[in-house]
Amino acid sequence: MLFLGKRIPVGFSLVVWLLVWELVGRANLLTIFPPFSQVLVAGMAILPTEKFSQAAVISLRSFAVGMALALLLGIPLGVLMARMKGVGRILGTWVNIFVSAPISALVPILMGVVGIGEATVVVTVFLFAVFVIILDTQVGVEKADRSLVEMARAFGARRHQLYTKVLMQSALPEILAGIRLGAIRGVKGVVIGQLLISIIGVGELFELYSKHFLMEEFWALVILVFAFAFLVSEAVAFLERRVEYYASAR
Amino acid sequence: MVSPDAIVEVRGVGKTYEGGVEALREVTTAFPWGKLCTLLGPSGCGKTTLLKIIGGLIPPTTGEVWVNGKKVDGPGPERAFVFQDFALLPWASVLRNVAFGLELRGVSKEQRAEVARKQIAEVGLAGFESSYPHQLSGGMRQRVGLARALAVDADIILMDEPFSSVDEQTRRKFQEDLLDLLRHREKTVIFVTHSIEEAAYLSDQIVLLSRRPGTVSRIIPLDIERGRRSPDEIRRDKNYLDTVDEIWRVLKQYVT
Amino acid sequence: MPRTSRVATRRFTWQLASFALVFGCWEIAGRWPVSAAFPPFSQTALAFLRMIADGSLPKAYLSTVQPLFIGVILCGIAGIGFGIGMGLSRAVEWSTLPILIILQAAPMAAIIPMITYIYGIGLTAKVLAVAFLATPVIVMNSYKGIRNTNPSLIQMCRAFLGTRSQEVVKIILPHAGALIFAGLRLGLAMGFIGVVIAELLITPTGVGDLITYHGSVADYPEMFAAVASIILAAAVTIHGLERLERRLFPLEVRGS
Numbered sequence: 001m002l003f004l005g006k007r008i009p010v011g012f013s014l015v016v017w018l019l020v021w022e023l024v025g026r027a028n029l030l031t032i033f034p035p036f037s038q039v040l041v042a043g044m045a046i047l048p049t050e051k052f053s054q055a056a057v058i059s060l061r062s063f064a065v066g067m068a069l070a071l072l073l074g075i076p077l078g079v080l081m082a083r084m085k086g087v088g089r090i091l092g093t094w095v096n097i098f099v100s101a102p103i104s105a106l107v108p109i110l111m112g113v114v115g116i117g118e119a120t121v122v123v124t125v126f127l128f129a130v131f132v133i134i135l136d137t138q139v140g141v142e143k144a145d146r147s148l149v150e151m152a153r154a155f156g157a158r159r160h161q162l163y164t165k166v167l168m169q170s171a172l173p174e175i176l177a178g179i180r181l182g183a184i185r186g187v188k189g190v191v192i193g194q195l196l197i198s199i200i201g202v203g204e205l206f207e208l209y210s211k212h213f214l215m216e217e218f219w220a221l222v223i224l225v226f227a228f229a230f231l232v233s234e235a236v237a238f239l240e241r242r243v244e245y246y247a248s249a250r
Numbered sequence: 251m252v253s254p255d256a257i258v259e260v261r262g263v264g265k266t267y268e269g270g271v272e273a274l275r276e277v278t279t280a281f282p283w284g285k286l287c288t289l290l291g292p293s294g295c296g297k298t299t300l301l302k303i304i305g306g307l308i309p310p311t312t313g314e315v316w317v318n319g320k321k322v323d324g325p326g327p328e329r330a331f332v333f334q335d336f337a338l339l340p341w342a343s344v345l346r347n348v349a350f351g352l353e354l355r356g357v358s359k360e361q362r363a364e365v366a367r368k369q370i371a372e373v374g375l376a377g378f379e380s381s382y383p384h385q386l387s388g389g390m391r392q393r394v395g396l397a398r399a400l401a402v403d404a405d406i407i408l409m410d411e412p413f414s415s416v417d418e419q420t421r422r423k424f425q426e427d428l429l430d431l432l433r434h435r436e437k438t439v440i441f442v443t444h445s446i447e448e449a450a451y452l453s454d455q456i457v458l459l460s461r462r463p464g465t466v467s468r469i470i471p472l473d474i475e476r477g478r479r480s481p482d483e484i485r486r487d488k489n490y491l492d493t494v495d496e497i498w499r500v501l502k503q504y505v506t
Numbered sequence: 507m508p509r510t511s512r513v514a515t516r517r518f519t520w521q522l523a524s525f526a527l528v529f530g531c532w533e534i535a536g537r538w539p540v541s542a543a544f545p546p547f548s549q550t551a552l553a554f555l556r557m558i559a560d561g562s563l564p565k566a567y568l569s570t571v572q573p574l575f576i577g578v579i580l581c582g583i584a585g586i587g588f589g590i591g592m593g594l595s596r597a598v599e600w601s602t603l604p605i606l607i608i609l610q611a612a613p614m615a616a617i618i619p620m621i622t623y624i625y626g627i628g629l630t631a632k633v634l635a636v637a638f639l640a641t642p643v644i645v646m647n648s649y650k651g652i653r654n655t656n657p658s659l660i661q662m663c664r665a666f667l668g669t670r671s672q673e674v675v676k677i678i679l680p681h682a683g684a685l686i687f688a689g690l691r692l693g694l695a696m697g698f699i700g701v702v703i704a705e706l707l708i709t710p711t712g713v714g715d716l717i718t719y720h721g722s723v724a725d726y727p728e729m730f731a732a733v734a735s736i737i738l739a740a741a742v743t744i745h746g747l748e749r750l751e752r753r754l755f756p757l758e759v760r761g762s
Contacts, residue, residue: 013601032624089520090527097741100695102702104615105714105733108721112543112729151337154307154325155351155402165354169341184611191613196706202616210619218620226612233611245384246340 034216043220052205059201062118063190066125070182074130075175078137079167088138095138099131103189107196118200121193128189129182136178140171173240173247180236187229256280257438258304258406263313264463265299273299275463277313285454286432286439290446292501296464297442298334298410304440305331305408317406327355330399332409336391338383344370345379347394351402362401369397372431389420400431409441413448425451426481446501450474450493451484458500468500545727550734553727562716563735570701570712570736573629577636578697582690585644589689592645593652593682594674606649609642615703622708632704632712639700640693647689651682684755691747698740 018036025035046052081088081095106127110120144167152166168175194203202225209218258281265274273296281287289297302308304315306325315322317329325331330351338347346353348370349362357365370379373393383391392412399407413421425448432439443449449456453472460467474489484490529547536546545553557563592599592606618635625631655678663673705714713736720729 008600010600011604014604016601017605032620089517090524093521093524094528096745097737100692100744101737101740102695102698104699104706105702105717105736108706108717109543109730109733112721112726113541145337147333147335147337148339150307151331151333152350152354154305154331154333155354155398156325156327157354161354166339169339172341187611188613188615192615192703195615195619195703206616207619210623213623222616225616226608229611229613230608243341245382 032215034219038216039219039223042214042216043224046217046220055201055205058118059121059190059194059203062121062193062201063125063186066122066189067129067183067186069122069126070129070133070186071179073126074133074178074182075137078134078175078178079141079163079171081134082138082141092138095131095134098127099135103127104192104196107193111197116197116199120197121190121201124193125186125189128185128192132185133175133178133182136174136181137171140174140178141167143174144170172243176236176240176243180233180240183232183236184229187225187232191225255283257283257318258440259316260300260304261314261316263300263303263310263315265296265303265308266311272463274303274310275465277459277465279457279466279469281438281440282455283438284436286441286452287455287457288441288443288449288453289457289459290443290449290497290501291459291464291467292461293444294462295459296462297444297459300459300464301408301410301440301442305329307331327402328404329406329408330402330404332392332395332399332407332412334411334414336383336388336395336415338391338394340383343380343382344375344386344394347383348397348401351398355402365401366397369401370394372400373397374427389416389424392416392424396428396431400435405436406438406440409439411442411444414443414445421448422481428452446494446497447485450490450497451481456493456497458497470497543724543726545730549727550730553725554731554735557716557728557731563732566711566713566716566732567739570705570714573632573636573704574694574697574701576629577633577700578640578690578694580633581637581641581644581693581697585641585693586648586686586689589645589648589686590652590679590682592649593678599649603649606642606646610646614639614642614700618700618703619707622704627708627710631708632701635700635704636697637700639696643696644689644693647692648682648686651685651689652678654685655681684751687747687751687755691744691751694747695740695744698736702736 021033021036024030025033025038077091081091103124107120107124110123114120114123148166148170149162152162157165190201191203191206194201195206196203198204198207202221205221206218208214209221260277260279260281263274263277264272266272277300289300291297299308303310304317304322306322306329309323317326339350342350345363345366349357349366352362352365367379370376373396375390375393375397378386378390383394386394392415396412399409413424416424429452441449441452450472455472456468456470457466458468458470459465470493472489472493474484474487474493479487532547532550534546536544536549554563588602592602617638621634621638622631625634659677659681660673663677668676701712702714705712706718707714713732716732717729717736720726720732
């Protein structure tokens with residue numbers, strides 16, 4: 001995009017939109033959109049509060065634990081499904097069903113079985129993230145270059161060496177892609193889980209602000225949570241870019 | 251009839267793939283120690299299959315392969331393979347790729363690096379130790395593959411159409427370099443190619459395979475004096491040209 | 507039996523085995539006295555049939571499916587149009603791409619309570635919930651489909667003196683078709699998620715309400731049946747779209 005002959009980076013359009021937001025807010029066009037500056041002020045005000053830091057800690061904790069479980073279970077399962085065709089066929093149908101299913105429908109069940117609290121949110125995060133991680137890991141390992149496997153065997157590789165030195169690296173681009181998608185879903189899981197339980201974490205705050213139409217606070221929280229989701233996604237994308245150099249040469 | 255200095259013996263090997271394709275039938279031959287033998291034949295005659303069976307990568311349906319007096323039943327340290335599509339680890343540097351065979355055996359890092367550097371220099375890639383496969387040309391990648399096979403110091407090197415993925419000029423240079431490399435080493439080489447000239451230029455002996463199901467059609471010993479003659483002189487040598495003609499005559503019947 | 511139908515029956519048997527295994531485990535887990543809130547498969551299946559018979563399930567689906575279809579169709583048209591606009595115009599791309607990238611990663615569900623507080627508990631709120639969740643993915647897929655057209659095909663079109671509009675209609679759009687369709691499929695999946703969340707949170711209608719109601723009166727078999735039904739419904743429709751996608755845009759024809 002050129003402006004006065006100089007190239008402007010794509011991210012700049014966000015600044016333009018924030019300006020538009022400010023103007024729309026000041027002109028009082030829509031009550032749901034207060035001026036961006038006021039949103040910023042409200043945001044600065046909630047950050048240091050105890051209520052917010054508690055909510056943030058609970059949410060981050062649920063996210064971290066849920067994701068850790070999803071990785072610990074999902075990656076090995078994906079590898080297993082790729083290497084043992086029988087397991088792949090039996091579990092494959094279910095992974096495919098759940099990877100695009102509305103898992104939020106399961107949350108009420110979780111509330112009944114696991115209880116109304118952080119544990120349910122952790123399980124929600126886990127369920128949201130794990131299926132895409134399994135699927136992408138499976139695809140990555142299946143697609144691993146046969147020629148490389150044959151070469152490793154020709155040079156005397158034993159089975160565990162095949163996995164650690166060839167298969168996992170070859171599948172890494174797909175596995176990282178799965179982790180990125182899983183992380184994005186994990187954030188959705190925290191928000192949705194907490195919204196449905198509505199007494200803990202950022203979900204509780206969203207309920208609170210929505211119910212009382214505290215628009216400045218609401219949008220400030222939205223921006224914070226959206227920014228977090230974006231940062232998590234970019235962090236994994238950074239790792240993906242570091243293995244990009246060999247992804248296409250496989 | 252098995253000669254006493256045969257290091258590899260193929261006895262009645264046959265291979266039928268799932269689905270009924272019979273790639274090889276009753277192949278019996280022997281490969282003499284220290285010589286370069288070529289498996290040559292029309293497309294689909296099973297030469298790569300036979301090479302992989304000798305390498306222990308594919309099990310034969312019938313028959314056996316004996317190497318150094320022991321039956322083959324998998325890959326082994328006395329045989330090293332050079333692949334047609336290079337099969338380099340794209341995420342590893344040239345140094346690591348060349349040292350890969352040693353890494354799998356648990357050789358210490360310093361030792362493998364030392365051996366690898368030596369072989370990298372021998373194949374003419376000195377200075378490229380930290381480069382990655384995607385930065386190299388096809389010819390350079392194959393040199394890495396060759397260095398890897400030399401690094402494990404196997405007695406037998408199996409080469410599966412190693413020069414077919416590079417251009418003609420590079421190919422000729424490769425052939426000359428290969429002969430140079432092997433001159434001072436006591437290696438037995440079994441080479442698969444579909445190029446008659448390449449076979450005639452490189453080999454001490456050519457094993458001609460028939461069309462599928464492949465079986466030994468002819469064994470042609472070569473009598474070209476290599477010694478200190480330049481490659482171009484060799485390519486004009488009468489024996490060389492006569493051999494090429496003879497092979498083409500035999501193969502023609504399978505192609506037409 | 508011809509080979510393809512042999513493969514098909516084998517796959518079918520594996521799927522039957524898979525279902526039998528999971529339902530069997532469900533049955534056992536349900537009878538185990540771990541939690542009263544976890545009914546066995548048999549009771550859930552019976553509850554499912556009961557709810558169809560007394561009309562509560564069909565009525566709920568009617569209420570749920572409306573905003574889903576309306577939302578996805580409206581967003582589909584608008585989203586595809588916008589995505590194509592982004593793909594064809596650098597200016598539009600520059601101004602909207604960062605927002606869309608963020609929206610794709612964002613937990614849009616956070617906005618749903620606000621939507622219901624503003625727009626009430628009726629159809630509008632649900633359609634908006636579907637719209638907010640489905641639109642980003644539809645737009646992004648259409649955009650990518652346009653952007654990633656094989657440049658050599660475009661060059662070819664220009665070399666044969668094609669105009670820009672011919673370029674768009676004859677090359678870019680057909681190529682983008684596959685991704686646009688995929689975007690719709692993903693958009694439908696997101697739509698299911700949106701409508702379920704909206705129904706679980708506030709609106710006392712549809713399948714979500716069925717779930718919360720039966721949960722609140724501890725009719726666990728009915729609750730589970732409702733949950734299973736919506737997951738199954740989503741799976742079946744999305745899988746159906748996938749097969750249609752594969753039929754309309756076979757991989758070989760897709761090109762790059």
